[in-house]
Every structure is written in C-alpha cells, then in structure tokens.
Amino acid sequence: MRIITILLIIFFASPSLSFSQTDFNRYFEDASLRLDFAFTGNKDRQEASMIELKKEPFWGGTKKNLIDKFGYGTYLITVTDSKTKDTIYTSGFCSLFEEWRTTAEAKTMTKTFYQSVTFPFPKNDVDVEIKAREWDGSFTPLLTTTVSPDSYTIIRDKPAKASVTKVIDNGSSDKNVDIVFIAEGYTKDEQEKFIADIKRLTNYMFSFAPYDNYKNKFNIWAVKAISDESGCDDPRKDIWVNTAVNSSFNTFNSDRYLTSVDVRTIRDYAANAPYDQIYVLVNTGKYGGGGIFNHFSLTSVDNDYSKQVFIHEFGHAFAGLADEYYYENDSTYENFFNKKIEPWQPNITTLVHFDKKWESMLDDGTPVPTPPTDTLNIGVYEGAGYSAKGIYRPALDCRMKTNTAKGFCPACRKAIADMIEFLSE
Numbered sequence: 001m002r003i004i005t006i007l008l009i010i011f012f013a014s015p016s017l018s019f020s021q022t023d024f025n026r027y028f029e030d031a032s033l034r035l036d037f038a039f040t041g042n043k044d045r046q047e048a049s050m051i052e053l054k055k056e057p058f059w060g061g062t063k064k065n066l067i068d069k070f071g072y073g074t075y076l077i078t079v080t081d082s083k084t085k086d087t088i089y090t091s092g093f094c095s096l097f098e099e100w101r102t103t104a105e106a107k108t109m110t111k112t113f114y115q116s117v118t119f120p121f122p123k124n125d126v127d128v129e130i131k132a133r134e135w136d137g138s139f140t141p142l143l144t145t146t147v148s149p150d151s152y153t154i155i156r157d158k159p160a161k162a163s164v165t166k167v168i169d170n171g172s173s174d175k176n177v178d179i180v181f182i183a184e185g186y187t188k189d190e191q192e193k194f195i196a197d198i199k200r201l202t203n204y205m206f207s208f209a210p211y212d213n214y215k216n217k218f219n220i221w222a223v224k225a226i227s228d229e230s231g232c233d234d235p236r237k238d239i240w241v242n243t244a245v246n247s248s249f250n251t252f253n254s255d256r257y258l259t260s261v262d263v264r265t266i267r268d269y270a271a272n273a274p275y276d277q278i279y280v281l282v283n284t285g286k287y288g289g290g291g292i293f294n295h296f297s298l299t300s301v302d303n304d305y306s307k308q309v310f311i312h313e314f315g316h317a318f319a320g321l322a323d324e325y326y327y328e329n330d331s332t333y334e335n336f337f338n339k340k341i342e343p344w345q346p347n348i349t350t351l352v353h354f355d356k357k358w359e360s361m362l363d364d365g366t367p368v369p370t371p372p373t374d375t376l377n378i379g380v381y382e383g384a385g386y387s388a389k390g391i392y393r394p395a396l397d398c399r400m401k402t403n404t405a406k407g408f409c410p411a412c413r414k415a416i417a418d419m420i421e422f423l424s425e
C-alpha cells in the first residue's frame, strides 16, 4: 500500500511540477517574434495597445528554460499555445514608462512610450498576454492578442543595415548569454574605437565576481550602427547631434540619466545578432547611463567612471538588481517601492518576506536589521531603493550602491550567477 501511495504521488506530482519547461522544437522555430506596443498613461492609470509584429532572424535566448523562474519585472509576458492551452514561454521585463509614472510630470499629463518584447517565433497560433504588477503586487491584464505565425501582417523586413562582428565567441547562443552592443554616436570613422570600447568595458566586467567565473558563458556581438555625428544629445548644454538611436542625457530632468525612447530603432539594429541583452554604448565622456530589466542598457564610454557605470547598469538590465543607494532627505523617489510588500528585486528587502531573499546567506547570529557599525560581509542594512527608512540592502557597500565599491555584494553576485546559469544551461 505504501509503495502504491508513493507511486501515485510521483505520478500525480510530476506533471504539475512548477517551471516544467517547454520542448523548444515542438513549439518554436529558430527566430524571434517581436511584439511592439505602446504604453499610455499617467500616475493613476496605464494601458497598452498593439503597434506591430515583426519576425526577426535570430533567437538568442535559452532554448531550455523558456518558463521564467525568477518572478522579476513590473510586467510579465505569457505565451500560450492556442490549441493545447499550454503555457510555452514566460518572461518578466520593465520599462522607462513605469519610471516616468513616478515623476511629478505624470501627475499633470498623459504620455505614450514605445515598448518592445521578443519571444521565440511560434510554429502554431499562440495567445500572448502582457500583465502589469500593481502597487499591491498583484497582476492585472494589459494586453492580449492572438498571433498566427503564417499571417502576412507580421512584418518580415531585414534588420537595420549595419555591419556585425562577433567580438567574443563561446559557441551557440542558446547555451551562452549573448550581449549585443550597438554603436551610438560613433561616426563611420569611429567604428574601430567602438570595438576597442567594447573590449575595454567587457574586460573590466570579466575581472569581477561573479563574471570572472563565467567568462566562457558569454558571446559578445558588435552592431556597427553609423551615426551622422559623434557624441550624444545633452539638452542642458544645448548640444544636439544626429545619432543612430537618438539617445539623450537629462531623461526625466536628471542630468546623468542617459536613455533613449527610440526603442524601435534600437530593436531594429539589435536584430542583426542573436541576443539575451542589448547594450547601447554612447560615444561621449559625460557621466551617465541607464539600465532597465530585460529592456536595454546604455552607458557613456569615456568618463572616468564609465567602467563602473557599465556593470552597474547591466546589473539592473540583466539580473533585475535594484539600486542600493538612498537619499537622506530627498522624497523624489519616496514612493518607488511599496514598503508593505516584499519587492521583487533580489538585492533589497522590506523584511516582509525576507525568507525569499538572502536570509539563508546570513551567518548565525547576524542581527536583523544589522547596525551600520557592524561591518559584516553580508547583513541587513537599512537604506536602499532610494529610501533611508524601511528598505534594506545586503552590504554596507556594493556596485549597485556606489562607483567606489570594490565589487558586487554577495546577494548581487548570487543573483547574477543564477541568471547566467539559467540562460546558459
């Protein structure tokens, strides 16, 4: 009887194992479907509406782990086979739009932001749903659509014209993390500098834990987008240059916040290579950058701190890491995180569900919270996520806190390593 019970448990338990993964070849072909849509809204409301579908020549992501296991991101895309109703792909992502919604401007006006998500190109009809995480942590549906892979409404244009080089080659894209770098503000004559900048910045990244242990798990691609002019828009200095992906400083009136709203052009260039992550290198010496989870990263290349900014921003975009810095007296971002729930980011906690964070990494007897006078390798220090109170970080210093930190704290290192392994398994 006992044996039968055990067998029954195994029989009934296995189909419902969480994160049971998808058979890639049954559902997908080796290409991407890109879904472009518009976020529209303000502080109080948001909606999403379809713009266009595009077939792109490569799928650079994992073919094994097509169901997300991390639960990161403000938004979630779910792809379901229309006939079998099997969930065959999920992934989380963030947007510039959600950040704008926390600004003062969003209290007084409504804006639209372009957004793009990719998933492997389906063989059969699929239902696609995009959901948004609300303030209380629950998800609400924003957009649903059915895609027929043979439909002539899917745009099949070639990617934006640019020459492509594989700078670091460790083999197939599904078994590696592929970063596609896009040249921004590099003229035709500056493309050699672009490649040298990629090598300089990635060499620095691979000298740091945990990247130093995973050097052979990355492919690096360079898309040599040619800009008419060198540099980058700098509105506060009245500098305007015509560049490939229209990047600019002073996003949301923050001088150092370097981003681009030209998502469509960035994706059109990125489509020249298989990729897990998009990194736009901006050919200027002014300090700045930006990184958004599963969207893209930007950094300027010629500032004294460009190397540090480079891996800080990638921490946001690649591993969903939060900023560990905070402001003593600034309430600008005071309502960025709901302190009544546990944030999804792996390197900050409100202590609401600390067991889901780095609690198991603490030494026995570590005080929670940890007084700032205790200089532990890993603890629970108050002040993180822009807030001096009620949000906690894993270490006194970390690359997600300052440019002078020696490296990433243990919780960030683990989050990065987990993501590399998930994508390269």
Ligand SMILES: [Zn+2]
Binding pocket: 324, 347, 394, 395, 398, 399, 400, 408, 409, 410, 411, 412, 413
């Ligand atoms: Zn950290």
